[in-house]
Amino acid sequence: MEVIEVHGLTKDYRQHFWSPLRRVLDNASFSVNSGEIFGFLGPNGAGKSTTIKILFEIIFPSSGTAKIFGKPVGDKSVKSRVGFLPENPYFYDYLTTTQFLEFHGGLSGMSPDALKRRIPEVLELVGMRGTKDMSLRSFSKGMLQRVGLAQAIIHNPDLVILDEPMTGLDPLGRREVRDLMLHLKSQKKTIFFSTHILSDVESICNRVAIMNRGKLLSCGSLDELISVEVQSVDMVWHKPSDALKSYLSSLGLLASATSSSIFSRLSRQPAESTPEFESRIQSVVQKGIGLGGELHSLSPKKESLEDVFVRQVGNLESRV
């Protein structure tokens, strides 16, 4: 079942009423399935936050449609089933954690009694136990991020949308947020989050979408996006002879060398098939051994999400 459906979403902005229209989101279409963790990837200015803002009617699309749970995004019955953490959240800092969560829980339709039970639970979940009477003013950026997460899940929503939830968190905090997402997933919740941090996506997401300059470049499961085939092999040679050095150097494989070892990398050619690549590896290894080399290790490398991301998004110039 599709929880979020986005079709042909386009957004044109005008900085001032006299300035020309600028397209920040260009005909984006994707869907998010029930119970999955969906990563929304892209560099700054890719259109991730714009898409998320449209999902909450913070801004309105120039064209296209967005639906959540099969209903238009502004529908109140939809909003009561969705939790949201905005990017770099700022909250009323005179409130205590409890007052803050009461306010947001109350807006979500929770009764004071239900909130009394729920607040300690969510504070425990986001690792903020013992802060219920502390003022938000005294919180660090990471703590604000966590309390923001708490307001997003206070009403036990079926869908949680997080805009850059890892921002401002230290490695431990990031780990806790990842664990929280996995916990929510185990409760059959759907999580949609935008991020720059590829390792987080790789470790927890079922599916991802990659955006750049307002356009959706790809969308699918990690297996679909990342090639399962070996893309390169790293070889470490011990006690290398001069002949081996010259041979590897002539092939352009010599990555680094010391007096006792050589590190070399053999990459797959763009149109090279797996048998062809394997045969090339075998030939280099045999020739190297023949030249007096002692092969210490040979490690095959597969494509990572980072490789896919860099390949699709391209260099800095293409993003500006």
Place this chain on the structure above:
Amino acid sequence: MKRFFFKHPVLMIAFNSYMDARHSKVLHIAGFFAALLILFSLFMGEVSLYQNEKVVKDVGLAAISMLGVFIAIYLGVNSLYRDLERRTIYSIISKPIGRSEILFGKFLGICLVLISAVVMMSVYLYLVTSFIEAKIDFALFPAIGLMIAELLIIAAIAIFFSSFSSPFLSAFFSAGVFVIGRVSGDLADFGERSKNEVFKFFATSVQKIFDLESFDLRARAVHKIPIYAQDFWYPVMYASALIAILLVFSHLFFVRRDFK
């Protein structure tokens, strides 16, 4: 108290806006200066000729009115803008609450602040006047009541402008409408005598739409000139209608606005 505000999201937004304003240093400073002015009126009264208590009441009511106008414009233009600027509205708008409810809640919150400020300052004025006369002057009540009604109109005007423009422009326009409204009678007189038909139309229209002069019962209350029921209720009805119209137009702008 809390349970009452939990009954409806609009009330929650109103209560939150009220609490937000209570933490504003600018409003505390403005209140302090108004209190100082009322205290200073005691000395102004001393140098007047047998008008001691009238001077204190007149200056006191003027100080409360000035403070109220400042609060109404300051909160009216900043309340929505600050939520947009700080992006606190993002997490609020994601909840099952409509934009019109946010707008109305903000207005109600400002009303709460204005009513609290005027009531507190009025109590303070009565305390100060108790140094001169040992009785409560009930004649001031209608003047204070209409002062509140006028302030609610100014807040609605400020909210209306802030629903589509920047705080600076909103404050400028709101203050302009307030000043024009306060001299609407004189403006209409000028218009009647003017040979310029455009100015005549403008001046008389302004008096019909933004007649804030009828809300000023200060002089009549202080000088014990009788105030009749219609002098109070007509302006109250006019205020209710004008506020409703202003909020409807604010809603029309606010509901389709992109919060960038």
